Amino acid sequence: MTDQYAVLGNPVTHSRSPFIHACFARQQHQRMEYRAIEAPLDGFESCVSQFLQGDGKGVNVTVPFKEQAWRLAACRTPRAELAGAVNTLWRDESGQLWGDNTDGIGLVTDLTQNVQVKLEGARILMLGAGGAVRGVIQPLLDAGCSQLFIANRTAEKAQLLVEQFAPLLPEGVLLQGGGYTSVPSDGEFDLIINGTSASLSGDLPPVNPVIVGAHTLCYDMMYSARPTAFCQWAITHQAARAVDGLGMLVEQAAEAFLCWRGVRPDTAPVISLLRQSLA
Ligand code: ATR
Structure with missing residues (x-):
């Protein structure tokens, strides 16, 4: 099965994260898929747990759920702890839900x-x-x-x-x-x-x-x-x-990719591609 990742937000259709992570996956020869999911405003937690039950390996979180994601994470990195918000979630081998903030x-x-x-x-x-x-x-x-x-x-x-x-x-x-x-x-x-x-x-x-x-x-x-x-x-x-802040968007995504896949992609070509795609 292909590892699944997603960005959860509401609204989320404008998100460039699927484009960025598809570029990273291709560049790093990683077998994974990444999509955008619009979580109901009152259903963020169940959306996360549903997604991470199956082949879901990790989730990015965007507006308006970052504070909720912080509360949901059982373990947080020190930088997420200070930020009071989480934009990256994943489960470790023992099933613990981790939260990081890569912004x-x-x-x-x-x-x-x-x-x-x-x-x-x-x-x-x-x-x-x-x-x-x-x-x-x-x-x-x-x-x-x-x-x-x-x-x-x-x-x-x-x-x-x-x-x-x-x-x-x-x-x-x-x-x-x-x-x-x-x-x-x-x-x-x-x-x-x-x-x-x-x-x-x-x-x-x-x-x-x-x-x-x-x-x-x-x-x-x-x-x-x-x-x-x-x-x-x-x-x-x-x-x-x-x-x-287009470069910031790609760099925070690269840090999330590193959390999940253990490798940090080369961001420069992805920043150029994303800039071209906006033109
Ligand atoms: P975000 O998660 O994007 O930071 P937020 O927590 O609602 O969203 O914060 C929005 C920021 O933009 C705040 O600093 C807000 O100022 P206030 O704290 O005074 O509300 C600022 N902001 C939003 N609209 C603004 C406007 N029209 N003029 C000046 N500041 C504005």
Whole structure:
């Protein structure tokens, strides 16, 4: 029987994960199939257990089930534990259900390997304080930045994240958070990451553009065929570069593939293929 994998979400028809994992499987000569399954909003748990009972070997989890997947996993990797969300599930030999979160490592790998930005010593501004942001905070802090400011429409949510991650702060790193108006405007940031879903509705976080300088890289955790609203904002304000999150998507998938199959695919050709398929 062929090993079965799936991404579970609702809605899930837009998911590029089946395309990405089919590319990985071909590249690595792995006998497996991967499909998208729309789980009922009130039936995520039974959908997972049904899928993993048969030939199902692993599941990716997307919106809106990542927190539910975290609660469902009997064992969690340390990075999933901190993220409070799980995007990758599988059973070990003894039948225990494991959960991992590969979003943060996916972001950091895309930034350092593909975009080739230096995170050591970087001043980073994170826009947003929702589930997607929570999943990437610790890997960003561990990557050696000197400052991370989390700015959010609802300032309290940014402050809560700061409180949560403060005890785990690597030495010498400044972690702060607040509303958009409290973003320090005394100099440019090296990296500004959009982790909000604001650009979906065409709204952009009201950030003072003085923080964008000729060396600033702007990175949108979202991606689309055309430059995202945030990338357009960055270009308008003469950022050094504006990059979307397509590479992050492929890198987080490669980490999930590694969890399941024990081998990490070569991501560069898959990023190119995916970009072409969007055009
Ligand atoms: P996700 O899992 O995608 O992170 P989420 O947890 O609902 O989803 O978080 C969405 C994020 O986008 C939040 O930071 C949210 O800001 P609030 O916490 O103030 O709600 C942000 N967001 C969504 N729509 C926005 C908008 N129109 N303007 C600014 N921020 C927005």
